[in-house]
Amino acid sequence: xxxxxxxxxxxxxxxxxxxxxxxxxxxxxxxxxxxxxxxxxxxxxxxxxxxxxxxxxxxxxxxxxxxxxxxxxxxxxxxxxxxxxxxxxxxxxxxxxxxxxxxxx
Amino acid sequence: xxxxxxxxxxxxxxxxxxxxxxxxxxxxxxxxxxxxxxxxxxxxxxxxxxxxxxxxxxxxxxxxxxxxxxxxxxxxxxxxxxxxxxxxxxxxxxxxxxxxxxxxxxxxxxxxxxxxxxxxxxxxxxxxxxxxxxxxxxxxxxxxxxxxxxxxxxxxxxxxxxxxxxxxxxxxxxxxxxxxxxxxxxxxxxxxxxxxxxxxxxxxxxxxxxxxxxxxxxxxxxxxxxxxxxxxxxxxx
Numbered sequence: 001x002x003x004x005x006x007x008x009x010x011x012x013x014x015x016x017x018x019x020x021x022x023x024x025x026x027x028x029x030x031x032x033x034x035x036x037x038x039x040x041x042x043x044x045x046x047x048x049x050x051x052x053x054x055x056x057x058x059x060x061x062x063x064x065x066x067x068x069x070x071x072x073x074x075x076x077x078x079x080x081x082x083x084x085x086x087x088x089x090x091x092x093x094x095x096x097x098x099x100x101x102x103x104x105x
Numbered sequence: 106x107x108x109x110x111x112x113x114x115x116x117x118x119x120x121x122x123x124x125x126x127x128x129x130x131x132x133x134x135x136x137x138x139x140x141x142x143x144x145x146x147x148x149x150x151x152x153x154x155x156x157x158x159x160x161x162x163x164x165x166x167x168x169x170x171x172x173x174x175x176x177x178x179x180x181x182x183x184x185x186x187x188x189x190x191x192x193x194x195x196x197x198x199x200x201x202x203x204x205x206x207x208x209x210x211x212x213x214x215x216x217x218x219x220x221x222x223x224x225x226x227x228x229x230x231x232x233x234x235x236x237x238x239x240x241x242x243x244x245x246x247x248x249x250x251x252x253x254x255x256x257x258x259x260x261x262x263x264x265x266x267x268x269x270x271x272x273x274x275x276x277x278x279x280x281x282x283x284x285x286x287x288x289x290x291x292x293x294x295x296x297x298x299x300x301x302x303x304x305x306x307x308x309x310x311x312x313x314x315x316x317x318x319x320x321x322x323x324x325x326x327x328x329x330x331x332x333x334x335x336x337x338x339x340x341x342x
Contacts, residue, residue, distance in 0.1 A: 008205050008207075011207065011208075012120065012123060012124075012207075012208070013123075016123075019119075019123050022119065023116070023119050023120070023123070026115050026116050026119050027116055029115075030114070030115050030116055052160075052162060055160055055184060055185075056113070056114060056160075058184045059114060059116065059117060059184050059204050059205065060116060062184070062204065062205045063116065063120075063205050
């Protein structure tokens with residue numbers, strides 16, 4: 001399984017550790033909220049809304065350097081828009097991997 | 106340049122703010138999590154540049170642009186490259202950044218924004234001599250009114266049964282007429298019938314692929330018999 005990393009965040013921050021911490025704090029706050037909204041919409045079978053949530057989560061997937069996972073999310077988003085849930089398990093595994101990584105920051 | 110950021114994602118706003126801090130000429134006035142709040146701000150403040158997310162719930166970036174009478178320069182920020190074609194429709198959009206955004210690409214977008222004048226047309230100027238042979242304007246009868254259409258602004262005409270649909274830069278017109286009649290009124294130097302149902306303004310072509318052309322966000326079929334003439338009109342490298 002592809003692992004998250006801080007390459008993009010480090011590149012963006014340069015020597016600015018204050019910004020780096022600020023960005024990590026924003027992600028730590030926003031990611032669980034976005035994830036929860038996705039799970040809620042999925043549970044209620046609001047697949048179009050769940051697709052929007054996946055769309056939003058894609059940015060964080062790419063910020064954490066998960067290039068292959070990003071493609072998984074792109075396909076899953078498209079599937080959800082067609083009321084097709086193929087790719088759910090793989091996508092939710094990605095969310096779990098990100099959650100585990102973010103808690104170490 | 107005074108800027109605002111519109112993005113429903115706090116992480117994205119933080120990143121754009123950081124990218125802006127690397128460029129002295131940029132001054133961020135405010136950031137907004139939705140377009141509605143930004144519209145209220147714009148009613149009271151002048152800005153030079155907007156960083157605008159396309160994909161926002163309820164009110165998309167494109168919906169937002171359509172509410173602005175005199176839009177400033179806009180740089181679109183998105184996770185998808187698929188909206189790029191639609192972005193061509195708006196003169197105010199100076200660049201299109203796909204997230205995650207890196208500093209070198211961001212700097213390039215700012216240079217582009219600084220060099221671009223809002224409202225200028227990106228298409229090459231039409232040769233006045235070519236158009237003057239048939240006049241610059243075409244009058245069409247719609248609901249007993251003769252409405253003037255600027256010929257060079259027409260980018261395509263489509264046959265629709267007993268009617269034709271004339272599409273221009275700013276407006277579409279449905280007129281009771283035939284493709285043959287309008288073809289006779291349009292200058293050959295600009296217009297070409299590429300299919301039994303379509304006439305296009307060749308100056309407005311964005312790209313050509315096999316048996317279709319892209320104009321604005323319309324994909325127009327090109328019939329096999331008309332393709333050689335179309336290719337002859339192009340300034341091919």
